[in-house]
Amino acid sequence: MPAAKHDVFQAIADPTRREVLKILSKEEMPISRITSYFPVSRTAIVKHLQILSDAKLVSARKQGREKIYALHAEPLNDVKEWLGYYEQFWHNKLAILKHLVEHEEDNK
Amino acid sequence: MPAAKHDVFQAIADPTRREVLKILSKEEMPISRITSYFPVSRTAIVKHLQILSDAKLVSARKQGREKIYALHAEPLNDVKEWLGYYEQFWHNKLAILKHLVEHEEDNK
DNA sequence: TAAACGTGAAACCAAAAGGTGTTATATACT
DNA sequence: AGTATATAACACCTTTTGGTTTCACGTTTA
Structure with a gap:
């Protein structure tokens, strides 16, 4: 090792x-x-x-x-920062989903 | 694999x-x-x-x-949640450091 | 239709990962 | 001093990882 x-x-x-x-x-x-x-x-x-x-x-x-x-937890901050970049992608998905749901409402 | x-x-x-x-x-x-x-x-x-x-x-x-x-970024949320638990530790360290700095001030 | 392209799948390989057991050494206890 | 304890240091083993090359197969395209 x-x-x-x-x-x-x-x-x-x-x-x-x-x-x-x-x-x-x-x-x-x-x-x-x-x-x-x-x-x-x-x-x-x-x-x-x-x-x-x-x-x-x-x-x-x-x-x-x-x-x-x-x-000694500090280095985990590197992971958090790396994740930060990707959060937009799963958050966007949620936003899109929300939009779709609202669109469904419009079609009622 | x-x-x-x-x-x-x-x-x-x-x-x-x-x-x-x-x-x-x-x-x-x-x-x-x-x-x-x-x-x-x-x-x-x-x-x-x-x-x-x-x-x-x-x-x-x-x-x-x-x-x-x-x-498909969603599964990264698992990592984020896992990290969540550890944030307190490196944040606490920063808090302690801040306290020490303030204590230094007292000794002036 | 034949050739080119993009992928799937198999066989193989060296090194690293994750684990074991044995032996040696320094520290603590009676 | 002698024994027990905690760790260090090796040597060794098996499976997984990350990579390769080769060949077969379906899809385009000239």
């Missing part, structure tokens, strides 16, 4: 990683505790955390022998 | 597919013309289109020997 190759879009593509983000949104916690929420091995979770870390969606600090991960 | 296995998060994870969406947002067009925008083969683009189609992000209609694809 090459470093610094994962952007935020790829990071959130995996359901397990989205679940990790959700869990970390409640409270920060060490790796072993994050792992306890999932049916997969700690090693697998560590890899997901590395990908999330590449995308800057989580940050880690070492406390004694534990490594505590926390949510 | 198994059908109906791709959700919208996975569909938008790939840069080429995001580019396809952008191109289709300008105008609908047949496969061969979409392909002309990319340095990869038509077959590769067809596969991307199938994934986008699985995620309901594009729709296709056949016109003569051409298959015309169009953007």
